[in-house]
Amino acid sequence: MTGDEPSVPHTARIWNYLLGGTDNFAVDRVVGDRVLVGQPALAENARLSRAYLTRVVRWLAGEAGIRQFLDLGAGLPTADNTHEVAQSVAPESRIVYVDNDPLVVSQGRALLTSHPRGETVYLDASLENMAHVLREAGRTLDFEQPVAVLFMGVLGHIKDDAVAQNLTRTAMAAVPSGSYLAICDSTDTTPEVAEAAASGTSPQPSPTTCAARTAWRASSTAWNWSTPAWSR
Numbered sequence: 001m002t003g004d005e006p007s008v009p010h011t012a013r014i015w016n017y018l019l020g021g022t023d024n025f026a027v028d029r030v031v032g033d034r035v036l037v038g039q040p041a042l043a044e045n046a047r048l049s050r051a052y053l054t055r056v057v058r059w060l061a062g063e064a065g066i067r068q069f070l071d072l073g074a075g076l077p078t079a080d081n082t083h084e085v086a087q088s089v090a091p092e093s094r095i096v097y098v099d100n101d102p103l104v105v106s107q108g109r110a111l112l113t114s115h116p117r118g119e120t121v122y123l124d125a126s127l128e129n130m131a132h133v134l135r136e137a138g139r140t141l142d143f144e145q146p147v148a149v150l151f152m153g154v155l156g157h158i159k160d161d162a163v164a165q166n167l168t169r170t171a172m173a174a175v176p177s178g179s180y181l182a183i184c185d186s187t188d189t190t191p192e193v194a195e196a197a198a199s200g201t202s203p204q205p206s207p208t209t210c211a212a213r214t215a216w217r218a219s220s221t222a223w224n225w226s227t228p229a230w231s232r
């Protein structure tokens with residue numbers, strides 16, 4: 001990444017580093033390396049989560065026939081971004097990326113260019129104000145047609161599980177039958193992950209939390225699960 005060397009590490013750039021990207025500075029790599037000492041599996045987890053995103057979007061655009069994507073907490077552009085995968089299957093796909101970090105949004109706007117037959121926009125907004133996000137996304141997406149709503153690596157930034165679950169419910173209430181919800185995040189499946197989140201050694205300098213898997217299961221009984229749901 002070019003530009004003035006910042007003195008403060010940044011969540012999205014650390015994640016970009018863990019993903020093997022180049023949009024990060026020395027200060028981000030120092031924190032990333034420190035986190036990897038405590039959680040050596042994290043770099044692989046970052047790459048697996050990107051592989052999951054790719055697999056999900058390809059499936060949604062292909063087998064499920066989805067043409068509209070709302071990618072919440074989209075992060076810095078890296079390999080296989082949502083619109084690239086979706087538009088490689090269906091060029092007319094429309095994608096709304098959302099992030100609340102100005103640096104991420106300006107990088108995203110500069111780099112995430114759409115296929116001419118589709119549309120890609122990047123919103124500067126917090127998913128905690130879901131009403132605003134949905135209103136703005138509605139300028140690009142047709143909420144009368146199915147939408148895939150993606151929460152990839154972002155719900156951990158919402159401290160309270162109940163609030164996070166409510167955000168997913170609010171988003172899904174705005175989209176019609178035939179829509180899809182995809183979530184990728186840390187859950188309390190292993191003691192190491194739960195402890196890292198609780199002790200603040202998770203990758204982000206901003207607070208993150210590790211969702212209780214059982215609570216998510218209980219909150220989602222209204223939805224039908226596509227196979228494989230709850231993959232690790």
Ligand SMILES: C[S@@+](CC[C@H](N)C(=O)[O-])C[C@H]1O[C@@H](n2cnc3c(N)ncnc32)[C@H](O)[C@@H]1O
Nearest residue numbers: 012073074075099100101126127152153154157
């Ligand atoms: C770990 S990164 C995940 C990026 C990408 N979704 C991925 O899976 O590779 C989390 C992103 O969520 C963004 N974020 C955190 N809290 C947010 C909020 N309340 N609203 C929107 N974006 C948020 C951060 O700025 C960061 O870019």
